[in-house]
Amino acid sequence: MSTMLEDYPDVYARAEQLGLVSPSDLAILPDGFATAATSDGVSHEPDAATLQKLIVEAGGEIDIVRAPDSPLYVRVQKTAEWVAPTIYIATELVAQNPDYLRITIESLKYLAKRAVRSLSTSNVSVSYVVQTQRGAFKKLDYVGPASAVDDVLSQIRQLVDD
Amino acid sequence: MIDLEDFSFDGFNDVAERAQTLGFGPRALELQESRIVEVRECLSHLEVAKGKAIVNRDEAKANLLLTMELSLEAILYHLLMWIDIKRDRGEEAWQHLIKAQYSTEAAIDVREQVIGVGSANRLENFLKLLLLTERIVFPPQTFLSIGGRVKARECSVCGTCYDSCEHIKGRAYMGEVCCTILTMVDLEEVSFVPVPANKLARVTHFQDQDGRRNKMTWRIE
Numbered sequence: 001m002s003t004m005l006e007d008y009p010d011v012y013a014r015a016e017q018l019g020l021v022s023p024s025d026l027a028i029l030p031d032g033f034a035t036a037a038t039s040d041g042v043s044h045e046p047d048a049a050t051l052q053k054l055i056v057e058a059g060g061e062i063d064i065v066r067a068p069d070s071p072l073y074v075r076v077q078k079t080a081e082w083v084a085p086t087i088y089i090a091t092e093l094v095a096q097n098p099d100y101l102r103i104t105i106e107s108l109k110y111l112a113k114r115a116v117r118s119l120s121t122s123n124v125s126v127s128y129v130v131q132t133q134r135g136a137f138k139k140l141d142y143v144g145p146a147s148a149v150d151d152v153l154s155q156i157r158q159l160v161d162d
Numbered sequence: 163m164i165d166l167e168d169f170s171f172d173g174f175n176d177v178a179e180r181a182q183t184l185g186f187g188p189r190a191l192e193l194q195e196s197r198i199v200e201v202r203e204c205l206s207h208l209e210v211a212k213g214k215a216i217v218n219r220d221e222a223k224a225n226l227l228l229t230m231e232l233s234l235e236a237i238l239y240h241l242l243m244w245i246d247i248k249r250d251r252g253e254e255a256w257q258h259l260i261k262a263q264y265s266t267e268a269a270i271d272v273r274e275q276v277i278g279v280g281s282a283n284r285l286e287n288f289l290k291l292l293l294l295t296e297r298i299v300f301p302p303q304t305f306l307s308i309g310g311r312v313k314a315r316e317c318s319v320c321g322t323c324y325d326s327c328e329h330i331k332g333r334a335y336m337g338e339v340c341c342t343i344l345t346m347v348d349l350e351e352v353s354f355v356p357v358p359a360n361k362l363a364r365v366t367h368f369q370d371q372d373g374r375r376n377k378m379t380w381r382i383e
Contacts, residue, residue, distance in 0.1 A: 043311050043312075046312075049324060049325040050330060050331050050332075053328070053329075053330050054330065057330070071313065071314065071323070071325070072325040073311050073312065073313055074311070074312045074315075075309075075310075075311065075312070076307075076308055076309055076310045076311070076312055076344070076347060077359045078307040078308065078309050078353070078355060078358075078359060079307060079355045079356075079357050079358060079359055080357045080358060080359050081357050114271065114332065117267060117270070117286075117289065118263060118267060118289060118293060119357065120293075
């Protein structure tokens with residue numbers, strides 16, 4: 001298992017630049033969010049809606065960032081290798097709704113385990129974008145076994161406290 | 163305990179086990195072919211029992227029968243794969259192998275939902291066997307996949323937009339597995355992929371100095 005940390009653009013500024021709805025405290029970011037020139041260049045991973053449904057079913061809440069009044073555009077699932085939806089976690093979430101974070105990561109783990117079932121590797125990649133106490137934005141990339149996706153929970157909490 | 167008054171769970175187990183006993187290459191072809199008939203009969207009974215459960219709106223029973231149906235289908239396809247290989251039908255053998263894999267995966271998903279039927283360990287082991295069979299018995303394949311953006315997709319259970327309905331892909335609802343149906347796609351590219359989403363999308367022939375060669379059988383066609 002490995003994790004990598006890097007700086008990430010201001011999530012709210014990017015959403016505004018791209019003309020997307022501003023993310024709530026817990027949100028699914030589209031693919032290409034950090035780098036796309038326009039909102040035409042962004043779409044979600046195929047499991048974004050499924051992840052949201054699992055989270056809501058477990059008692060959590062999460063938004064899917066998209067253009068206002070726009071349908072959800074997703075990538076065609078091209079390969080069997082699973083790409084996790086990128087999760088955005090605002091500082092307030094960990095303080096106000098810590099359970100939502102746990103529910104989200106458990107739902108991701110469920111999808112990840114299901115996705116690798118017929119693959120020769122049990123490794124998955126999951127990215128989290130975290131807003132720190134100081135207002136910075138960091139991206140945490142996890143690569144490792146699907147069964148250990150929830151191991152990053154404490155690392156995310158530490159990042160938020162930074 | 164779900165009451166299967168009009169279907170015998172023991173009977174299903176017997177059919178499944180007898181079929182699996184013949185799921186090997188060296189098993190006699192005539193025995194495998196006669197077992198197919200028995201398995202298909204059992205699947206018909208399952209379908210009828212599931213239909214009754216659906217009419218009675220008994221979702222637990224419908225889903226239990228679905229998991230049995232999917233498991234038995236996987237076994238059927240696996241047997242058909244071996245028969246195809248022996249009858250020199252390489253292309254069909256591949257299709258049956260992949261269908262066996264997909265049925266097994268669906269059976270595992272549904273089984274995890276159905277309360278009281280135990281773990282899916284045997285199905286998971288069967289899936290491992292099928293994946294190993296793919297690598298050992300069949301020649302390496304060249305797979306294709308499309309890339310693009312899905313602008314609209316429907317839920318197979320309710321027919322409405324999947325992204326806003328309540329159904330979850332891979333779950334069973336009244337005896338039916340939920341999946342998404344892509345209804346509007348912007349196609350961007352087609353590419354070769356090593357690990358495809360769909361193993362049935364593959365290169366079947368190529369041209370060499372001898373002619374148009376079938377990639378599975380190696381015959382010139």
